[in-house]
Amino acid sequence: MKCPVCGAVYRPTKGSRETGKDEELVSISTSSPSPTCRRCKADLSDLFHIHDHAIWYHRQALHLLSQKLYPEAATYNNQALVLYYSNADFHTLAGKLSALQGEWREAILSWQQALKFDPQNAIASNCLQMIELMTRN
Ligand SMILES: [Zn+2]
Incomplete structure (x- = not known):
């Protein structure tokens, strides 16, 4: 799943780390009531x-x-x-x-x-x- 605003990639469902990908992985706090993109602060x-x-x-x-x-x-x-x-x-x-x-x-x-x-x-x-x-x- 990608942030539609800046293109940062989110992987909220899987716990395993994936390596060898050139896309930037951004962690997100799913516990917060309104998730926001850490990079561009867009409301996701x-x-x-x-x-x-x-x-x-x-x-x-x-x-x-x-x-x-x-x-x-x-x-x-x-x-x-x-x-x-x-x-x-x-x-x-x-x-x-x-x-x-x-x-x-x-x-x-x-x-x-x-x-x-x-x-x-x-x-x-x-x-x-x-x-x-x-x-x-
Ligand atoms: Zn973003």
């Missing part, structure tokens, strides 16, 4: 609200996936993508849901998107490699 509460909403849709999608309700899960996950398109996890799940419904072309596109936003995404790259092996034979 709306952005965080949208982000929370997207995560909520994504969690609903995961829940529906566990109940094998794939089309319903895809609907929720698409809502998450509308709100937060640059989240690689959402694209990874979209790919999985497409694959489970036999829509391999969509699945490949989703995993490629996931890798675009997160080149280290193991699930997406593994799935694409698997498909490549399958189509080679």
